[in-house]
Amino acid sequence: MPGGQYQVATTRPCHSLYSLTDSSDGGPEDEDSESSLPLSALQKLTRDMCKDEKTIKELIIGRRVGFYKVRGEIGFGTFSRVKLAFHALTKDKVALKILDRMRLDTQAQRLLSREISSMESLQHPNIIRLYEVVETPSRLYLVLEYAGGGDLHNRICNEGKLSDNTCKITFAQILCAIKYMHNTNIIHRDLKAENVLFTTSGSVKVADLGFSTRVSNRSNALDTFCGSPPYAAPELFKDECYLGPPVDVWAMGVLLFFMVTGTMPFRAETMGKLRRCIIDGTYTIPPWVPGPCQRLIKGILKPVPAERYAVDQMLGCDWLLPVEFPWPWVPAEPMSPLQSLLDSESRNEDEEEEEEVRGLLEELGFTAEHLHNNPLKDSRSPVTGVYRVLLHQAQKRRGLDCPPVVRGMVRDPKREGLRAYRGLRHTSKLCVLS
Template sequence: MEERAKLKTSKMLKRPASKLTKPIASSSKSSKTSPLDLKRKVQSQIKVNPVLKDSNSKYSIDNQENSLRPYTGAPHHRRVKSDPVPNSPYIPLKKPTKNTQAVKKTTNASSKPSRGHRRTNSDNENLKKIASNHFFISNTEEHDKDQIIESIRSSFLMGIPFVTTIDYYKIGKPLGKGAFGKVYLGVHKLSGLRVAVKTIEKSFMQDERTRKKVFQEVYIMNKIHDKNVIRLLELFESPRHLMIVLEYAGGGDLLQLLRARGKLSESEARPIFKQIVDAVIACHNEEIIHRDIKLDNILLNEEMTLIKLCDFGVSRVAKPGFKINEQCGTPAYLAPEIIVNEGYEPFFVDVWSMGILLYALLSATVPFKAKTIPELHKIILRGKYIFPDYFSECVKDFITEMLNPIPHLRIKLNDLKKHAWFSVDTLDSSFHSTKDSYTPNRHNNILNALREYGFLAEFVESSLKNRDINHATASYNLLDINM
């Protein structure tokens, strides 16, 4: 017996190691499963469950001791749709709910959140992006308006002067760029009306000369109240900028008009030039010379019925008979007395520039041209220019009277509309349809609107009388312009 036991033990030691790992049989049906069947079963399970193929998987059959607890290591791969979904009992699979689908849909700019979806921060960001493209958010605008009205009312109740901030306006797309800043399209939040907001960086206003120039322009614009002059509405500061709010003219300028459609006929130019004369008269009545009258400083309203004289950057207050020595303006429009640089009487130079402008309206070019500034100055001082053949004799005479090189022999500003060229009744342009801005009860209607904005009528009346620049006068003037 002992020899048989030794022989059996020696045979077992000679067997391969794999046969020593034979599973222990149990009392269940699986005890009848042969090793070969078990191997096939495992291989079939591997085919069904690809995750089990990876020995590094968090549910790998080689990691049996950790198989019942979730893996806490850093993931190496984020599952995508093309990846197979594991069916391990330790990874609960959830079907996508309606809410998760709704969140995905809100990422589309054109879709709305589905019913039953609570908006998330990411949804709000998407809505802001969409709204910025469309420029207006009605609910936000209404909320901002209510807050501004409450702030104004609280200021009057507490006796605290209110101060305009950038929150009173909505800033939109840029309209242009100047030497010291940019001009943006804006919206006056109380009325919803559009304005132009000129921003000047404070870093450019460090020296006294620049500050004086900026505030001189503000002072001059505040003196002139005329339908043919762009209106100053308000002035306030932000941390980095000085903000000048102006009337918005959405029809472009005369230079853009000529580039788009070419020269104008005399019947088309006549009502436009008549309004330009009215604008310059309004300036001279306030003892202001413009000194930069040109095509691109004449704006048009959106209806193409009104012109607006703008850009008072080189304008100044002057007295008749008082000589000025400053040289400024656009080279092609400069009067000879400015070029001579021996001092000039102020109000004649605007009439010269108006003669150049009328010539340009009718021909889409200027009478004096040269490749260099010195050559241009010589041509202007010589006073020689050629009229196109299609100019009428009447308009030739009119322009000649304005372009007289001797200032005192130039036609007077107040005599311009008396010239025979204006006596022609052919008005082919929409500009002749401009009507007087006065309407019955206009003032009272505007005051009633301002009361709804939170302003006291007495405060508005006093501010208008003193020509104060604040949000009350800005709101009044803006409603007055657009009524």
């Protein structure tokens, strides 16, 4: 029967086929129990997936995938389409990245495996989350966090360059995401405006880790050309080995230039001319860009990787000093009794969060047996999918997804000096006229 693949007793941990229903606790197979006890949300859903004609039809035609109701298309890539979906139990919106397994060659499968591996190990407010992986014989579905606010490329193309404060807030979040990735020895390698998404509340989410790679340490050399040519660092055009972090840093410099000016720093009619511009580092910053921001761009877009700013230098630059985050963007190591106390409080909050999520799972109908048979670290388990969605809900209630703010004013000493000089000249002219 269609949908029958989703109903297997939980005594067998075959969660890749949505084996959640436990006939011993009032599942679809237990009609007497159905008539005597109210069904949980999970039991109703698994019953419908096995017996309800409308639900079964939706499963057959792809309007449902596992516990997700599929809606319209919101994006596409070379090997994938992205659709909006809703979790049938939690009602949360998710992005469903759909890949046709028949079209995936060996290289595409390797990239997909890296993408899943990278996303499994990254839990950061400014990186798109992977909730679940659903497999069918013909397709693979990545259930991802839904941002909902569009991407940076379309925003600038439609509305023009960002304001100075918006640039600060946006760039600081991208920088924090990449800092976190590099700390875990993951290199993005495809940073571009299309892969910077916004939530409806204005938070930034770095997406599309298809070209990401893990290195044993940040000094490991790489040799694969990845990413979009306008964002590619000079060393990528030289057919030589390269270091990962400086490549991501260069792409962030291009992104910053694009945000503050609304144009790309390197433009040419042909690929050959674009390659030459990038290798030479030929670009012009408009004079109206604030001085601290100009200095940051110049420090990033240096053709020699060793001379390029490191991520920590970028985080400490004058231009970003007014940016304040509502949460610590990088885990702090205990350095003092006070810090140990703060870490202890953080652990207590995490434990409370965990208890809250487990309580919500129980309310939906997940039993201790479900949790025992479906490890919460396995992305191919539907229990993990529900758990991660609920956990993210709890973290958002704690303010984890709130964007940073700009506080106060940081004066540019060079500009202040110019202003004082102009004021002095103006005063001199007034004295002459009088």
